[in-house]
Amino acid sequence: MGGALLQATGSVTSVLRRTFQILSGVGEKTEQKLWQRGITTWSDLREAGDDRLPGRVQRRREAHEDQLAMAEHHLADDHTAPFDRWLPDREIWRILQEAGDRVMYLDIETTGLSYPEGRATVVGAHTDAEGTQLLVRGQDLSSRAVQDLIDDAACLVTFNGRRFDVPWLEREFDVSVDVPNVDLMYAFRRLDITGGLKSIEKQLGLDRGEEIDDVGGYEAVKLWRRWERGNHDALERLLTYNEADVVNMQPLADIAYERLKAEVYDPHEPDDPQAQQAEIPVEDAG
DNA sequence: CGCAGGACAGAGTAATTCAG
DNA sequence: CTGAATTACTCTGTCCTGCG
Structure with missing residues (x-):
């Protein structure tokens, strides 16, 4: 080579x-x-x-x-924030590689879909540098802790986080999220891969541990209730579930980035005299 | 179950290309 | 060069999605 x-x-x-x-x-x-x-x-x-x-x-x-x-x-x-505003929404994924190991994969669990009736129960974040951090309601989950978490990130990666997780954190914890947010739901939709996080993991052949394979969003709500009634295992299970979400988002983001790059940039690469790709059609009329 | 915001379509405007 | 046709961009309004 x-x-x-x-x-x-x-x-x-x-x-x-x-x-x-x-x-x-x-x-x-x-x-x-x-x-x-x-x-x-x-x-x-x-x-x-x-x-x-x-x-x-x-x-x-x-x-x-x-x-x-x-x-x-x-x-x-290392200020990636402005690119979130400058780029058209559908191209925000391009920031991903720039953020390096300061990409933060973020996912929250709550007691319901709507605020303020619902409250956040777990805020999970994963970075290459820091590993996984799980903030738990009643223990270490606070506005301060959430803000600190986000301030460490150069870029957030979420699933549907532009509509759910991030606005939720901004309202419940009054934090300011001044970093780009790459929402994998839209990245994959652009690649004609639709569905929820778990469905996409399956479609791409990513496996999470089977003991939590059956946990869905609503299950997370019920797990929290059981924990509140004194079931310790329920919290363990909820945390395992949340961690799987944030950890799995990393390979998903890698796949999305590589595929989008291949789809968006590679077909328009200039003719390179050193690398004669025979299959590039010459259709330039001008 | 509520919701922010992305996709998409259509309309209007500006820029670019092309025939003559 | 000019005017017409084509292409690109922007804005507005609807519809729809997956989150716990």
């Missing part, structure tokens, strides 16, 4: 640093056009002559330079 090393230059640059949709007036199509013309990184864009750029990009050059400088600046400081 001698030659692969040279080509690997391309894959070292994360998708986020190939992303032009953070720029004004640049959407999906314009970004693809840039990629196909061999302008694949931010520095490519800065160095490209006007003759290689679509008109709408030429005309916005000054604004784009400011926007790129801003993006570089935030990235250098």
Whole structure:
């Protein structure tokens, strides 16, 4: 695999640093056009002559330079938060690789679906750096603890968390969540993989321990009630369940990232004279 | 069971391309 | 070059989803 090393230059640059949709007036199509013309990184864009750029990009050059400088600046400081606002929602997954081991997989259990009748019972988080932390109501679950947890993250990964977990935490614990949130539900929906977390795990062949295979969301509510009535095992089971959720989200996120990258970026890779891919159709009419 | 917000469709506007 | 046709982007409004 001698030659692969040279080509690997391309894959070292994360998708986020190939992303032009953070720029004004640049959407999906314009970004693809840039990629196909061999302008694949931010520095490519800065160095490209006007003759290689679509008109709408030429005309916005000054604004784009400011926007790129801003993006570089935030990235250098590990501030991924602004990208959550700059990127169209469907592309927020591109932040994932940038956050490295500060990606936090987050999942909460509650006593029901609606607030404020329901209350959070377990807040579970998993990171490569810290492992799994489970905050339990009545023990170590507090606004402070939740805020500390979130402040450590450069990026959250949740399942339906944009609509459930994160707004819930913001309301019940009055925390501010100033980090991007990659919601795997939407990432997978984009890959035509639909269903709940457990269903998707199954579809992808990920197995959780069989002793909690049958635990669903509503079961988590009942487990908490049993624990409140004095059943110690019920809490153990609930915690095992929550931990499985946050731990399993990591491979899910990896799969989603790789597949989305393959779907979104790879088909628009520029023709590389060193890597003659015979199957790239040449259909450029201009 | 309630909900925020994502997908999708349609309309309106701006930019780009193309024929002549 | 010009005007028309095409393409891209943005905004608004509906519908629908999976969370415990």
